[in-house]
Amino acid sequence: MKITNIKPFAAQFISLSKSAESHPKKWVCIKIETDEGIHGWGEIGTGSSVSEKLMSTAVNEVTDLFIGENPMDTERLWHKLFRKFSYVGSRGFTTSLISGFDIALWDIKGKYSNMPIYDLLGGRFRDTVRLYCNSWFDGCDTAKDYAKAAKTNLLDKGYSACKLDPFLEMVPFHTMYQDGFISQEGEEEGYEIVSAVRDVVGPKFEILIDAHGHYNVPNAIRLANNLYDRFKIGWFEEPLPPESIKGLKQVKENTDAPICVGERLYTRYDFLPILENGLADYIMPDTVWTGGISETIKIANMAETYNVPVSPHVIPGGPIELISAAHVVSAIPNFYRLEHSLSLMPKHNNYLKEPYKIINGEFHLNNNPGLGFELDEKKLEKLF
Template identity: 35%
Template sequence: MKITEIKTFICHAYRTNWVFVKVITDSGLYGVGEATLEMKEQTVLQAINELKRYLIGKDPHNIEAIWHDCYRDAYWRGGVVLMSALAAIDMALWDIKGKDLGVPVYQLLGGKVRDAVPCYANGWFAPAKTPEEFAEKAREAVKTGFKGLKWDPFGSAYMNLSKKEFSYALACIGAVTDAVGSDIDILIEGHGRFNMPTAIRVAHALEDFDITWFEEPIPPDHMEGLAQLRRKTKVPIAAGERLYSRWDYRSFLNQECADFIQPDVSHAGGISELKKIATMAECYYIPLCPHNPSGPIANAATLHIAASTPNFHFLETMSSDVPYRNKISTEKVEFMDGMMQINDLPGLGIDINEEAIAEYNYEPRDLRHYNGKLTEIRPENAKGYFVK
């Protein structure tokens, strides 16, 4: 079997644009992957195209060799663009191998250690602005079955928080906590926005709430600072979505930067690399909680990793999405009692619809984190995409 063609697709998805890949072989089998890279979709598309000359004519079963050669010959190693491009290719190769052997990808990764994956919700809050609106949205999310809720209550703040912003954030956290009760995990997102004194101040304030973690409290460039902050607070720290390889994670784990790690399968080199990162973290008894806010192919790939990884803990899940998510793919996510079920279809168990994708052309999107539009993460007609 040989790779004969690589096709790429961009599909507008309101918050961002999904980037999909199809790796086609001379046997008629093909695999799909995802390289969604917010605000850099056109750039990662070009990076995928530049990998084509390494892929055409290769045996798709040789995933490790293909991954290694693409990484090695980039010369300028690592970085989110190369690793996202490589991630999509890697997913597609695993998809092909699973289909050819007639087994789900998780079987190729060692088999299942669980039949269902516990999830927490992101995006549930759109378009709330006040603590009262957040509380009401939280009640609705819990009614749908989610056992954990994550959000960023810090508005457009960057580096510092005024007294008014600080009071608002705490009021919002208190309102949601009171609304959902003590059985629901509360996860506070920082989006890497604070300087050290502000992050420490916020972390100490969060100690008054029974939260599961404080995520990315400072920018991701300063691992030593994150480790220092972790030592200065009782609140668990989660981070790692903006680390892109096992080499990044070696330093991260050695410096004891976080209590939970959050690599993203569509940015950190794909299934192959994420499994290696997870195994490294297992040596430190650090739970894996993958970053997972993107499209259906990335979600499918992440589920196979979660299914086969002993130290997996919690999966990020968008509570709703554009109404055509189920139109542009064959995704059928079974969600019951806060858990996503693992399907037993060969490969990744999902495909894309090229004709439907073509109906939703690329639209540029800017970062919302610092412009006061943080909660405008979903369209008015957003809906759930789960099979219950």
């Protein structure tokens, strides 16, 4: 079997949340075609600042590396693309690009073998995938709004875990880091929101807090401790900007709040110092940013040797981000929960020929070969 063609596409998504201001308006996917009539779908991580134009240009640049290659050679092709960018940096932009190709190749591999990807990765460790709900609060501004949304979007829909960043002063999220401080009013507003949510969902519901890498060491420690002592949060995510390994050690040593990092860590090489130094209680690789299915399963296996649970990150991408992560976590023992976006679900389903099956906060993969889901090409915007 040989790769004959690679097509990049874009799809529009609209989110109402303020936090989405830093997100792109489109996500990018690719279709790899073969001479045997089998095709595969992949998704590229566009992160918070990369446009569909830039990513599709990059896809076009590297297409020649893949034409004529055997799509079953996932490992070799992963390295071929990874090494091509050694001099300009092989992590971040490059691994996002690799992710799209890698996932599409796994889709082809599964379809060719007539097996779901999770079977190729070792088979099912679990039949359904536990989720935690994000983007359940779109349009909320006050603690009262959050409380109301927690009832209708979390409890009434059967979820048992959610995530939010209650510190609205720090919008736009992810890019807000300046000096790492939050005002006293901003901090209090955040506690009021978490308190209102906790009152509605009760003591057993897991509330995860995303700090989006906004803080310096003393602010991160204070926030983590207050959130844990007052509201027993399940984790405090990305307390510092992702580069701060030494700072993270200081935060970890000074709080009882469980720490989660990893949505902005790329490949097993970035996760190694986190695991070796015991800097996180959970890790959250993202299949469309860290290097696809091939890399995420390696990161998960590496974390297993440290007994650290994996909880893949999935926002703000398209449907393949969630589906590819679900295949990986179906096949590993050290899994906690998979993130998913409530507000993006209708948008994702619009682009899928068969919609997601999510029941009571659990994602049910089907038994179809490959990813098991097909994108509706007619609804996608062709980029080249």
